[in-house]
Amino acid sequence: MGMLVEGHWIDEDGNSRGSGGKFDHLPTYFRDFISSDGSSGLKAEPGRYHIYATKTCPWAHRTLLFRHLKGLTKVIGLHLGESGNEGYRLDINGPHVVPGTDEQITYLHEIYTLSNSSYTGRVTVPTLWDEKEKRIVNNESSEIIRMFNSEFNEYSENHYDYYPxxxxxxxxxxxxxxxxxxxxxxxxxxxxxxxxxxxxxxxxxxxxxxxxxxxxxxxxxxxxxxxxxx
Ligand SMILES: N[C@@H](CCC(=O)N[C@@H](CS)C(=O)NCC(=O)O)C(=O)O
Missing domain, CATH: 1.20.1050.10 (Glutathione S-transferase Yfyf (Class Pi); Chain A, domain 2)
Structure with missing residues (x-):
């Protein structure tokens, strides 16, 4: 499906998927955490964070489910993409301007290079973007749902704890x-x-x-x- 190498998109991802015919998920790269009080360095605030997802990805689904379950649809932005010739396209309903910037982009991989201009790795959904710091916070769905579960309760009517x-x-x-x-x-x-x-x-x-x-x-x-x- 292609990947970024030193900030440049390549269509051929060769052996990055493991060996002996086995498929491996590479470890996820962006792993910062948003906290309700900001003690992690990233404070939960309404309108500040955005999820990039596709309707076809089961990993992305759980973050979309949590965004709804926790009543965060007005708190966390959502941008849907579709598979294209360079990974995921974001301009399916017109030009996409990256929140917090003036950058008009076509592909999801461009938010990865805005975040880290020499990024090497896969470009995956879901990806959580911070419009204040203009960078990716996290692209690991299991961690994104934990943040949605516990850190945004101040802005949500649903305080139910899914990780008691x-x-x-x-x-x-x-x-x-x-x-x-x-x-x-x-x-x-x-x-x-x-x-x-x-x-x-x-x-x-x-x-x-x-x-x-x-x-x-x-x-x-x-x-x-x-x-x-x-
Ligand atoms: N560990 C990641 C995996 C996400 C993932 O693999 N997403 C797939 C879509 S279902 C993807 O974007 N694949 C593109 C690629 O690997 O190049 C998570 O759970 O968030």
């Missing part, structure tokens, strides 16, 4: 299984480039489905007796 203290260990464990075997497992099967790698990923995925099916045949929610982020 008493269930955190259980949620972390089930998330780990779902991430490695299901979410990433689907990509590992779909993007594997030989039969053995495909079968390995396929078996792990369906073993995980069995395990989750078993769990959900005995309880309504994956963790505890209430809805959580898991």
């Amino acid at each position: 203290n008493e269930l955190r260990n259980e949620i972390d464990d089930i998330n780990e299984l779902i991430y490695s075997k299901v979410n990433n497992g689907v990509y590992q099967a779909g993007f594997s480039s030989n039969q053995a790698a495909y079968e390995e990923a396929f078996d792990a995925l369906f073993d995980a489905f069995e395990m989750l099916e078993d769990r959900l045949s005995k309880q309504r929610y994956l963790c505890g007796e209430r809805i959580t982020e898991a």
Whole structure:
């Protein structure tokens, strides 16, 4: 799908996806955290942050779900893109001007280079942008939903906690299984480039489905007796 190398888009992403026919998700690069009181260096403020997403991406979906569930649709901006010839296009409904700047851009990868002009890595959705500091805060969906869950309560009517203290260990464990075997497992099967790698990923995925099916045949929610982020 292409990637950025030293700030330049290349269409060929070669071996960046792992070896032996196996698909690997590279570690996510932007990992800053927004906090309600600003102690992390980035303060939760209405209108300051924006999510870049696509309707097709399951990782992006969870951030869109949380934006709605937590009543943050007027607090966090949303910009939808679509797959194009250089990763994701942002000008699907007309020219896109990057919030907080005068930059008119076409591709999502341009906000990565606005953030870090020599960035090397993948350009992914979801991406969380800060219009005040004019940079990407975070592009890891599991961390973005945690920020939406706990740090913007001052601006939201829904204070429900989807990551409650008493269930955190259980949620972390089930998330780990779902991430490695299901979410990433689907990509590992779909993007594997030989039969053995495909079968390995396929078996792990369906073993995980069995395990989750078993769990959900005995309880309504994956963790505890209430809805959580898991
Ligand atoms: N760990 C990331 C993964 C996000 C991700 O892989 N998104 C896909 C779309 S479903 C993507 O943008 N892929 C583009 C690429 O890898 O070049 C997250 O959970 O936020």
